[in-house]
Amino acid sequence: MPHYRSIGDVPRKRHTQHPRPGGGLHHEELMGEEGFSSDSSLLYHTGVPSAITDATPWPPGDLTTTPNSPLLPRHFRLPLLFDDAEAKNLDAVTARRLVLGNADVRISYVVAGAPSPLYRNALGDECVYTEAGTATVETVFGALDVRPGTYLILPRGTTHRWLPTGPGPVRCYVIEANSHIAPPARYLSRHGQLLEHAPYCERDLHGPTEPLIAEGSDVEVLVKHRSSRPGDGGVTGTRYVCPTHPFDVVGWDGCLYPYTFDIADFEPITGRVHQPPPVHQVFEGGNFVICNFVPRKVDYHPLAVPVPYYHSNVDSDEVMFYCGGDYEARKGSGIAQGSVSLHPGGHAHGPQPGAVERSLGAEFFDELAVMVDTFRPLELGEGGAVTDDGRYAWSWAGGAR
Structure with a gap:
């Protein structure tokens, strides 16, 4: 749903040559939803976005669930899951603890003070609410800052990493979908604009403002994806090694990208x-x-x-x-x-x-x-x-x- 943005260096026409300053061409990647039939963005990489040199299994933690039986209302005391001293060495991706889940959504909690690995979720979009602390979330589209009260929407397949920036750890309530996450359809016009009766508008949605260029070789990226094996809960992971850094995008444009929304901008x-x-x-x-x-x-x-x-x-x-x-x-x-x-x-x-x-x-x-x-x-x-x-x-x- 987010409105069209153009960031960095993109060619005048899509799917045309985009020369690199030192010779050769940038590599154009279409990141799109629903098989070319929904929102998308075009990203221009200096390296080949599909290149990998190694792949090994990565277990994404304990994602098993047990039925709510007998059927009861329940109270979960999330502060008991972590202490701040331990959290200094934990990251916001691999330290997540699953609280509730089903075939459509998983709800986790994490307290983290260390940088996370590069990561992308190939199962669905993520909506992360920051309860406390501050962090910079670096993504293939650019960087976004989060603080207490910030929602962060990360589209499926967005490579990113969490870098806590405050004196204390960042506390995150993580909602992982097996689908896409967007504003309610009743808030949108038939062309996708937020309507007058919506409790927020496009001015309240904040996307990256400039490319984030990083260099590196033999870079590891963790990918969470589907599994058909019994006992996995439908979820497993792979650790890729990439010959160049995924954050090599000189520019991008489109309507699919990560963005933040501050809960204080919601008008009740x-x-x-x-x-x-x-x-x-x-x-x-x-x-x-x-x-x-x-x-x-x-x-x-x-x-x-x-x-x-x-x-x-x-x-x-x-x-x-x-x-x-x-x-x-x-x-x-x-x-x-x-x-x-x-x-x-x-x-x-x-x-x-x-x-x-x-x-x-x-x-x-x-x-x-x-x-x-x-x-x-x-x-x-x-x-x-x-x-x-x-x-x-x-x-x-x-x-x-």
Whole structure:
């Protein structure tokens, strides 16, 4: 969806000669979606983008999952997965811990202070929310900076690496699709422009501004891709060795590239009575959506109940990552910043006991959360299993079991 951009040195006409200053031609690469039938960009390399000199298996970590059985709402305490001293030596790619996943999406968490290897995800797009810390993400399209509250959208197949830049580690909530991730279709015109009723616009999407040129030989790149072997969960990896550095692009143009979006630029939609979660939607993927709940004025009907009503997820599992403020509906449940809640399809959920009464008369909620709704059941990853508090399911009944 991102609008057309042209960065660096590109020829006047596509698919025509682009001479190199020292002789010879640049190598044109089309990076496109849906087999030449959707968004794409043309990149101009000094080296051959398909050249490799070696390939070996790379295990991308424990991506196995177990069913949510018995069917329970759950609370995962993500801060327990890492400590800052350990994180100094971890990177934002290989240290990810899988919290939840299904055939459409995987949700991971990572705390990292070291540079990552070069990496690309050949399974689908990635949406990475930075909870804390700062980093520069170098990509084949150019560099992007992230800070607390930044969403980073990385299209499938984008070679990149994470370079933490702050005094402390970067904390990332990673949503990996098996599809593409884009703004909701209802926000877009038939030509792809964000419409007036959308809660953000093109000015809020920030792509690379200049090429990133790096030199090197025998450069390693980690690739996550599909697997058909039992036990892999459909995911495996390969370690390539490239004769030249992948960051050799002198220019590119098109509508497919990584970009950032600051959650503070999302303009919340409010009403006289409680608005349903779709008004908070920011992105969508195949069989899932991403919403964010930001600080906002709440319902202004004189008899309004500001916190959500009880609801049953008939068609979806709801995953909420609590990343700032004080989430009114969950007070008393043990949930705090860095927590993730899972409310599975087939189980009614809503505010904790007493939350409705406490919310009456409220005019503003100071809360920040990222929500993923999936349309197929989620299973528990290794990181979810070890951080489940074991008590959340009973919290609506006063904690008794």
